[in-house]
Amino acid sequence: MPFRCAVLDDFQNVATEVVDWSVLGDGVQVVTFTEHAATEDELVAALAGFDCVVTLRERVAFPASLLDRLPRLKLLIASGMRNSVIDYTAARRNGVTVCGTESSSTPPVELTWALLLGLARGLVQETTALREGGPWQSTVGADLHGRRLGLLGLGRTGSLVARVGLAFGMEVTAWSRNLTPERAHEVGVRPAASKEELLRESDFVSVHLALSDRTRGLLGAAELALLKPTAFLVNTSRAAIVDQDALLAALREGRIAGAGVDVFDVEPLPHDHPMRTAPRLLATPHLGYVSRANYERYYGQAVDGIRAFLAGEPVRLLG
Incomplete structure (x- = not known):
């Protein structure tokens, strides 16, 4: 046999x-x-x-x-x-x-930036309109140069994302419970005084933390409410770090400009999952490692x- x-x-x-x-x-x-x-x-x-x-x-x-x-x-x-x-x-x-x-x-650095850039330039909306005969230019892009990128996590992936942000001329800050000023300065970024400060002051927030009991639900309704209405959130890490119901509510109510997501609470996503039809969402089917x-x-x-x-x-x- x-x-x-x-x-x-x-x-x-x-x-x-x-x-x-x-x-x-x-x-x-x-x-x-x-x-x-x-x-x-x-x-x-x-x-x-x-x-x-x-x-x-x-x-x-x-x-x-x-x-x-x-x-x-x-x-x-x-x-x-x-x-x-x-x-x-x-x-x-x-x-x-x-x-x-x-x-x-190859950690999901490239996909992180694909999502972030796609959000900033409204690529899904503009490409769809171009293909379907919609309006010629309907969005106004968000600039990266001079804007603040906030990283939740500055490990292997977060550090590489930070370096790309710096190359774009962004001001990069980072926070995690174990982040030291020495580590932040080594990468060339500013350590945020708190998670709350990072969320309030960032124009783009990207999640690069491992899922654990301490990080599960780290971004809930209260934390998402701290984001600017013009801010974008990207998560290529683990879905459970961000409260999915709270994220859907923030997108539906227009309390944030948009989100780029590559990870979900159920994979593959059921056909009737609300993430498939959420507004202001640029989503990919967990392509970070593919x-x-x-x-x-x-x-x-x-x-x-x-x-x-x-x-x-x-x-x-x-x-």
Whole structure:
């Protein structure tokens, strides 16, 4: 019986093209799934006959209730080296080895700026009007030079976003609970005295924090109310950092100029999800890590992980 491996959520149907899985030999059978399984029952039905599952990021949760129903599963590989939706205790109890891959080689800096620039220049509205015969010029763009960019988080991604902002001639400030003045000055930005100051004074706010108990719901209705009515918010980090209902209310009521979002509370978004029709929203379907270089890294190291597991020497263990 071959060692069967399921690759989940291969929406673009490229997982077996970007890297060579044949190096695993004839004893390994790889099956890709291009459609998302929305329920646990669907996952059990799809994965019951597999020894290994490769999953991208935290799109599919593996709680105890699911792992307990997959007795054949022996190896779970998730992209990245941190995953909050896998029950590691249940995995160990069920004899499932959990491995990861290196993190993104290209963090979502480029997409952050694509969203920010798209918002500033009203690209969706203007492009739609151009294609559909609408008015010629209906928006007035927001300038970047001389405006303030506020960064929530100044880690690897936030620092790179900051440097681009400085190149645009923006005044860049940053805040996080652990940010020191020395770190801010090293990057060339001003540390904000508080989160509230950053929100009140920024023309553009971009979120670059890891999701944790401390950051979940960090921006709620009270915090969003501090933003200028001309301010834009960008989130390419994690949806749960920003209260989704509060963000929708702010957009619908015109209390902020707009938001650029790449992450959502449910992914893929249901067809009737309010984020699909929210005004003043530039949204992309979690494209921050979707690049050829990242896929080559994720899937290439998944192949390495399977080969190492079958040799009895698993690598990049998680949990």
